[in-house]
Amino acid sequence: MEGQMGLDIKNGRKVCGQIYRPYQKAGKKGRGKILDGYAQTLGMNRDYLAHKLTNRGGMRYGIVNGKAAKEPLKGRRKAAGGKKRGRPEKYDKGFVKVLEAVWDFFDFQCGKLLAPLIRGIISFLAGKFELDEKTQALLITASPSTIGRKLKNKKKRYRRKGIRTTKPGSLVKSQIPIRACFDRDERSPGFFELDTVSHCGFGSKGQFCQALTVTDVGSVPGLN
Numbered sequence: 178m179e180g181q182m183g184l185d186i187k188n189g190r191k192v193c194g195q196i197y198r199p200y201q202k203a204g205k206k207g208r209g210k211i212l213d214g215y216a217q218t219l220g221m222n223r224d225y226l227a228h229k230l231t232n233r234g235g236m237r238y239g240i241v242n243g244k245a246a247k248e249p250l251k252g253r254r255k256a257a258g259g260k261k262r263g264r265p266e267k268y269d270k271g272f273v274k275v276l277e278a279v280w281d282f283f284d285f286q287c288g289k290l291l292a293p294l295i296r297g298i299i300s301f302l303a304g305k306f307e308l309d310e311k312t313q314a315l316l317i318t319a320s321p322s323t324i325g326r327k328l329k330n331k332k333k334r335y336r337r338k339g340i341r342t343t344k345p346g347s348l349v350k351s352q353i354p355i356r357a358c359f360d361r362d363e364r365s366p367g368f369f370e371l372d373t374v375s376h377c378g379f380g381s382k383g384q385f386c387q388a389l390t391v392t393d394v395g396s397v398p399g400l401n
Contacts, residue, residue, distance in 0.1 A: 189220070193230060194233070196211060196215060196230065208227070272315050275306060275316070276316070276319070276324065276327055276328065280331070282305075287325070288321035292320065292321045295319075296316075299313055299316060366396070368395065373388070374390060
C-alpha cells in the first residue's frame with residue numbers, strides 16, 4: 178500500500194499507468210527490475226505493486242508462439258495448453274455429489290460422526306453407491322473438517338429456524354412489571370413459572386401436540 182515516503186495516490190496511479198504495460202510484457206527478470214526500481218519510489222510493498230501492475234488494464238500479456246499477446250483478465254489465468262494453473266482440486270464435484278448421498282443415507286450426521294462411519298463400512302457403501310476405487314480412497318481419507326466444508330452448501334438448504342405459535346403483546350408487556358430480583362419467599366418450593374411448547378416441527382399446520390412446562394422456581398440452580 179502507499180506509504181508516507183512515496184508519491185501521493187494521484188501521482189502513484191499515474192506512474193502505475195505508465196509502467197504496467199512494460200511490466201506485463203516483460204519476463205521474470207524484467208519484472209523484478211521494474212519492481213525494484215519503482216517500489217520504493219511509489220512507497221509500496223513489492224508484492225502489492227506486483228499485484229497492481231499485473232491486474233491493471235483489464236488485460237494480461239502472455240507469451241504465445243514466442244510473442245507477447247493479450248488475454249482477458251477474467252478468472253484464473255491458464256497455462257499453455259489451456260490448463261488451469263495451480264494444484265488440481267482433490268475433492269471435486271463428483272466426490273461432493275457422492276458425499277451428499279452418503280450424508281443423506283446416514284441421516285445427516287455431522288463430519289465428526291460421519292467420517293468414522295464411512296471408514297467402518299466403506300465396503301458396504303462401495304456396493305450400495307457403486308463407488309470406484311478412487312472415490313473410496315477419497316471417502317476414507319477425508320477428514321471431518323473437509324466433510325463439513327464440502328457439505329456446507331447442502332446444509333444451508335436444510336437449515337431452518339424454529340417457529341413461534343404465540344406472539345408477545347405490547348399491552349401485556351406494559352402492564353406486567355419486570356422482575357429484577359426474587360423475594361425470599363419465592364426461593365422456597367411452591368412458586369412456578371409456566372410456558373407452552375408446540376411440537377409442530379417447522380410448520381404449524383395440521384395436528385400436533387402442545388405441552389405445558391411447569392418449573393418450580395426453587396429448583397433453579399443458583400436461586401437457593
